[in-house]
Amino acid sequence: MDYFLQQLVNGTGVGAQYALWCVGYGMVYQVLGQLHFAHGDTLVFAAFVGFTLIVLGMPFWIAMTLATVLAGLLAISVERVVYRPLISRNLVFMAFVAAMAAGFMLRAIVQFFWGVQPRNFDEGILPTGSWDVFGVRVGYLPMLNLVVAVAIVIAFEQFLRRSKHGQAIVAISEDRSTAELMGIQINRIIALIYGFSGVIGMIGLILYITNFRTLTIGLGFAITLKAFIAAIIGGIGSIRAALLGGILLGITESMVSAYMSSILLDATVFGLLIVFLLLMPNGLMGQKTQLKL
Amino acid sequence: MLSVENLTVGYGKAPVLNDVDLNVARGEILAVCGPNGAGKSTLLRALSGQLKPHQRSRIEFNGTSIVGKNPAYIVNQGIALCPEGRQVFPRMTTEDNLRIGAYTRTDRSAVDADIEDYLAQWPVIERRRDSSAGLLSGGEQQILVIGRALMSNPTLLLLDEPSLGLAPVLVDRVYEGLKKITQERELSVLLVEQNVVKAMELADRIAVLSHGTKSFEADVASVTSDEVGSHYFEHVGGE
Numbered sequence: 001m002d003y004f005l006q007q008l009v010n011g012t013g014v015g016a017q018y019a020l021w022c023v024g025y026g027m028v029y030q031v032l033g034q035l036h037f038a039h040g041d042t043l044v045f046a047a048f049v050g051f052t053l054i055v056l057g058m059p060f061w062i063a064m065t066l067a068t069v070l071a072g073l074l075a076i077s078v079e080r081v082v083y084r085p086l087i088s089r090n091l092v093f094m095a096f097v098a099a100m101a102a103g104f105m106l107r108a109i110v111q112f113f114w115g116v117q118p119r120n121f122d123e124g125i126l127p128t129g130s131w132d133v134f135g136v137r138v139g140y141l142p143m144l145n146l147v148v149a150v151a152i153v154i155a156f157e158q159f160l161r162r163s164k165h166g167q168a169i170v171a172i173s174e175d176r177s178t179a180e181l182m183g184i185q186i187n188r189i190i191a192l193i194y195g196f197s198g199v200i201g202m203i204g205l206i207l208y209i210t211n212f213r214t215l216t217i218g219l220g221f222a223i224t225l226k227a228f229i230a231a232i233i234g235g236i237g238s239i240r241a242a243l244l245g246g247i248l249l250g251i252t253e254s255m256v257s258a259y260m261s262s263i264l265l266d267a268t269v270f271g272l273l274i275v276f277l278l279l280m281p282n283g284l285m286g287q288k289t290q291l292k293l
Numbered sequence: 294m295l296s297v298e299n300l301t302v303g304y305g306k307a308p309v310l311n312d313v314d315l316n317v318a319r320g321e322i323l324a325v326c327g328p329n330g331a332g333k334s335t336l337l338r339a340l341s342g343q344l345k346p347h348q349r350s351r352i353e354f355n356g357t358s359i360v361g362k363n364p365a366y367i368v369n370q371g372i373a374l375c376p377e378g379r380q381v382f383p384r385m386t387t388e389d390n391l392r393i394g395a396y397t398r399t400d401r402s403a404v405d406a407d408i409e410d411y412l413a414q415w416p417v418i419e420r421r422r423d424s425s426a427g428l429l430s431g432g433e434q435q436i437l438v439i440g441r442a443l444m445s446n447p448t449l450l451l452l453d454e455p456s457l458g459l460a461p462v463l464v465d466r467v468y469e470g471l472k473k474i475t476q477e478r479e480l481s482v483l484l485v486e487q488n489v490v491k492a493m494e495l496a497d498r499i500a501v502l503s504h505g506t507k508s509f510e511a512d513v514a515s516v517t518s519d520e521v522g523s524h525y526f527e528h529v530g531g532e
Contacts, residue, residue: 164396171382171393178380181341183368183397183445 005136007258008251013142013211015250016149018226020204022234022242023156024075024197025227030236031173031193033092037099038078040223041106042198043205046071047215048114051121060125064209068202075198076191078102084190103220110217121213145207146247152200153243160239169193201227229273235286244285294319294481295340295354295372295449301347302332302339308347309335311505315483317449322475322482324496324513326489328525331502333485334377337451340483341374342367354449368397373447377454377485379434381441383427387418390426390437394444404444411440415470432463436470443474449481456488464488468495489518501525 021040028036050067054060082102086095130139160166168189171179180186205223209215226249234245249269256268276283295317302310310332317323327333338344340352342364352360359367373394382390391411395404412419418433418440426437435455442450455471456464468491475482475495486492493499493513501509501524509524 167385167389167393168396170385174382174384175380177343178376178382179393180343180364181368181374181376182393182441183365184393185363185365 002135003258007254009136009138009142011251011254012247013139013145013250014254015247016142016145017204017207017211017246018230018249019149019243019246020152020207021201021223021227022230022246023153023239024193024200025224026231026234026236026242026245027169027193027239028197029231031169032087032190034079034083034087035096035099035228036075036083036194036197037096037224037228038082038102038106039075039197039201039227040225041103041110041220042074042078043071043201043223044215044217044220045106045110046074046198046202047205047209048110048119048217051114051119051215054121060121064202064206068199068206071198071202071205072195073198074106075194075201079190079194084187103224107217107220110220114217116217118214118216121209121215123213125213126210141207141211145211148203148207149243149246152203153239156196156200157239165189165192229269231283232273232276232281233283235283237282237286241283241285245283248284294321295483296352297340298351300336300339300350300352302335302344302350303347304344309505310339310346310502313502313505313507315500315507317481317483319448319481320479321498322484322496324484324486324492324499325502326486326492326499326521326525327502327508329487332505333502334453336502337374337376337453337483337485340367340451341372343374365397368445368447371446371448372451373442373445373449374451375438375442375453375455377457379431379438379458381426381429381434381437384425386423387426387429387437388412388422390441391444394441395446397445407444407446411443415440431459432466435459435463435467439467439471439474443478447480449483450475452482452484452486454485454487456486456491464491471495489521493518493521 025036025039028034046067049070050063053063053066082098083095086098126144127140130137160170168179168184171182171184172186172189176186230242230245230249233248234241252272253265253269256265260268297313297315300310300313301308313336315323325333325336335344339346342362345361350360352358354370354372359370382393385393388408391408392404395407398404412422415436418429418437421429421433426434429437439455455467459467472495474480484492484496496513499511499513499516499521500507501521503525509521
């Protein structure tokens with residue numbers, strides 16, 4: 001039982017990171033119908049720039065703050081330069097292909113400048129101790145991940161509900177053409193949405209770095225896939241769904257590694273993805289909408 | 294106030310509107326009627342900036358050209374379009390639907406007051422202010438989208454088929470409301486409507502669009518609805 005609870009705690013900590021990767025990704029899909037498959041690679045690109053700043057002597061948190069801003073700007077640029085011209089010609093599937101291409105491009109650029117070997121960060125960025133709760137080791141870091149993810153989800157929900165720009169995002173997701181008639185400048189709000197996807201995703205990646213203290217170029221595509229699978233499990237249509245999907249994915253992975261084999265991890269996770277696509281295409285909390293590409 | 298010359302608009306190659314001329318004076322209500330597919334909604338979408346007209350088209354509003362401007366600019370100039378088919382934002386509340394109509398305004402307290410005013414005038418939607426707009430009845434939604442369009446404080450309101458799909462008793466109520474609103478605000482209105490009788494109760498002037506061209510225009514006081522109807526299919530069969 002203790003072993004099970006231990007896996008639950010660890011899986012929740014990892015899942016909270018997935019949730020943050022999924023919030024922006026899911027919102028881009030919900031509001032704009034775009035599968036933002038360059039998502040993870042823009043984040044990893046920005047993180048490598050942050051890593052270089054640290055090597056040059058900049059303190060960790062300042063470098064990561066700059067990397068977060070960069071992640072937002074990169075996401076905005078990818079939309080502006082790659083997605084928008086294709087979407088405006090109604091080439092939605094080609095926009096998806098171009099998103100993959102943009103991701104590969106960013107990954108290759110990262111490889112050119114930083115190589116393929118993992119980059120390691122120093123220990124002691126955050127305290128790594130744990131509490132003992134009835135025999136279960138509850139680490140500080142998994143709990144911090146959870147608190148950050150929940151706080152961001154709540155703050156973002158409030159932003160969508162109460163602020164003018166938040167309401168503009170909701171209006172565009174409901175009916176883009178009518179939203180335009182309200183005087184909403186659609187392109188600016190789209191930039192805002194991509195900016196958020198970069199910034200919130202980067203916060204998830206910073207948590208990953210503080211937890212595992214390593215960064216590899218292969219992480220980018222993994223982030224995109226985790227975000228995609230979490231979005232399918234939770235369902236498209238609300239920020240909470242991203243949180244739920246991310247955490248459930250993290251717990252599932254943790255359980256599979258613990259009770260089956262970590263070699264079966266991908267088989268199980270992608271199997272789960274197929275099961276959801278076949279039987280519950282709207283996910284656990286999603287609205288009834290046709291999944292479109 | 295609004296002056297339209299040679300308005301030509303098409304999706305793809307074939308134009309839907311051909312050299313249409315129209316004028317709306319300050320405080321005037323112009324009704325544009327015509328059969329399905331005549332180009333009535335296209336006319337309003339071109340005026341609101343959602344469709345780009347052909348180069349030779351001229352649209353002036355208060356002396357400034359608004360041809361080819363984007364919808365946000367045109368809303369800021371004081372033109373609001375209330376689109377066909379009661380396009381509420383279904384998962385937003387009634388109150389939030391009204392508030393998003395005031396998106397271009399920065400005077401927050403005045404917006405709050407305007408929302409309260411409008412809700413006070415319409416108890417049917419006041420009761421549903423916190424429920425999702427998608428749950429409102431057709432008539433309530435029509436009242437809501439008219440209010441939403443008014444929240445931007447327009448001087449010209451473009452109304453697309455406010456009677457569409459409503460029971461006759463609700464059509465009467467919507468038109469009573471429109472009459473009151475236009476009198477109170479000295480609002481100019483370009484009303485697109487299939488229901489000629491209702492349109493003539495509200496409008497000062499009436500025009501008929503048929504096959505993308507204006508086939509008739511007159512003061513409402515000088516014609517009957519049957520005369521207006523006789524101009525619907527003028528171009529059919531003739532040449």
